[in-house]
Amino acid sequence: MDYRKKTVVASVTGLTLEGMDIMFISFAMTMIIAEFHVDLATGGMISSITNIGMLVGGIVFGILADKYGRVKVFTYTVILFAIGTALTGIATSIEQVFVFRFIAGIGAGGEYGIGMALVAEAWPKNKQGRASSYVSVGAQYGVILAALLSAIILPTLGWRALFFVGVVPVIFAFIVRKNLDESPEWLAAQKNKKTVNKAEKGKLVQLFETPRITFTTLSLIVMATVQIAGYNGLMIWLPSMLQQSQGLSVSSSALWTISTAVGMIIGMLTFGRFLDRFGAKYAFGVFLIASAFAVFLYAYATGSMGLLIGGAIVGFFSNGMFAGYGALIGSLYPVQIRSTATNTIFNCGRAIGGFSPILVGYILQSYDMKVAMLYLAGLYCISFIVMMTLKKSDLGNVSETI
Template sequence: MDIVSRLEQVPVSKFHYKLLVATGLGWMFDAMDTGLIAFVLPALAKAWGLSPAQMGYIGSAGLVGMAVGAVLSGFAADRFGRKKVFAATLLLYSIATGLCGLAWDFASLLVFRFLVGFGLGGELPVAATLMTEYSPPAARGKFIVLLESFWGLGWLAAALIAYLFIPYYGWQAAFFIGALPALYVFVIRLAVPESVRYLLDKGRLDEAHTIVSSLEAAAGVTASFVPTAPKVRTVRQVMFAELWAPPFLRRTAMLWLLWFGIVYSYYGIFTWLPSLMTAQGFTIIKSFEYVLIMTMAQLPGYFSAAYLVDRIGRKATLALFLAASAAAAFGFGYANAPWALIVWGSLMSFFNLGAWGVVYTYTPELYPTRIRAFGSGWAAAVGRFGGILAPAIVGYMLGGGAAFAGVFTMFTATMLFIAAIVLVLGEETRQKSLDEISD
């Protein structure tokens, strides 16, 4: 039995949950940093007298970095290993977050936010790829959605930091706390193994065999296998054009449109949410309270998506959650009472973040091992361009006198469009081997 087959036949065990927590905590720290800028913006705008357009630029600067980081880190992960790149990108964005607390003017903050985004954009697709390559096929969707659920925990942490520290200690305190995840790099070095599929793709058979043997022993599985010397192989250079050639052309088109649309809607809504609430007449503290309540709805959204994704499939779950999120965004835009804002905002968080969990499940499944991180990184990078545009566009719309309802009608149309794209162009990958799907 070959090593990949042995890996896929290892039942769900303590190892898989330990890997989920190890990668998930890195994911949580990413989300905490992303959430912090949303909560910092209202206080920063007041302290520095920023215009809506300048606030949009701050949100977009990090997303420019995420686009660059996603591409370069995806390439690096396929060449140098998932584990190394995971640790390096986490360290980069943690240090850069601390530097944001030392920013002395608008321009310096833009530079530091770019560096934060570079690290964030590199870490996310690499972590998802690593978890994907270790998850058994029947439970792969559940594990990736659960990995994405740590994003909700990170946003909750950001909301709590904002609520407890910003009103009393200033916006700088939030960034200094956001630098603490740098210490987690030492945990990654000890707790996270290199991808078995990556090792095999590089001809490192003995290392892959050792890892799989240890997993089998821990799970009580026996398999007969005698490792042979790795074959001398020619390293095939990853070409960008390959993403747009059969059999990947349709998959790439679908993923790029999906990523662009969901990132555009997510960052356009959630980066601005505390500021939009403040613009509606709520105090900063009251706005933080409302957003904290809405953020709590993210976790059950992830868990419901984790339940459905391996039962009704990736396409159906993703399209359902995107369409429901669109409906909630429309309701939120036209809500005219605090209770209605909370209800529609919570539903928007529930379905939008549940959809995100499926996106991170679905994306790595559509490419083979040798280009999995590269293809996933490019999809994420294209998405970041949507995120770059969204905060700036919302800023210009608000600066030009656009209504609250008009902003959310735009996001409603965006999410309905990408739901239709998934239904038309998407392929179902539920419970299939990664090799069966990708080639």
């Protein structure tokens, strides 16, 4: 297997394990709330604390990966995330669950950006979109894997056993460390004394070094926030919305979830090729506008087939764009700060966008599904406007992706 394929396999597997771990909380939430006798709001804090951990881990490990190497730090993030997941299974209080999920979040937050940086540095610019899409579908594989494991483990062994599966990524980390060489582009940068000296100035500061770079960084954070807010708002609340508004059973809403996830996977793979062929501005522009229309119109869908097909279309456009962020951010920042930029920007989006379900819940409580979908459609319109402000010369070293 050549180096390019190895980077994709390693990054896909890492994101699959991360996606699986995050979904474990969703499937085990009812049991955790019941065991520790806490209310729904307290249970919901588990996800928020995990997202905050991701932000911290993204910044810290992004900087370390730019300084000490992608592969070395990547393995540490996977091990830390595995430890946090396994420890969750022995928590004796909700406070311990918070602490262990924060630890798992730190590891997961570091893993994403480093994996994306590895892929960006291994693949040629005209194929980075599709390579990024191959990695991004890992999160959906994780959702499916979590669903299967939860169906098998939860009824028989309980929620604690589910999190003990968290030791598996440790094995994966050792395999990666043994079989994957360091990024050639990063190694070349380290040999350049001038580049090294520049890197020592402080990578996080470099994301806000000039007004234009600051504007670009903040614009990308807004786009990442919309991406996460839209995804969380749809996947967490839509099954409940459909159960209430359309009278669907739980099993029917589960079928909707699978249909939407399949649409997301196809959308990611399609978006990657769109990105390579037409560039980021056109690809993101088309998918953002299509997402706004698809989400808004979905509020008027009726009938089983309409809901299933509509869900797949919404998933295709709204989460298809997830595949492009690694390539987009990687193209806008040089190798010296690429991992820091990817992790910081996307995990800021995770931390902020992770609160979207709270707002969607408030809208549903005060209004109805149509208003909630209008809110989500509005988010995609905001992201479209922001995307149109990005220019090829934003950082003075931008690839042809824009």
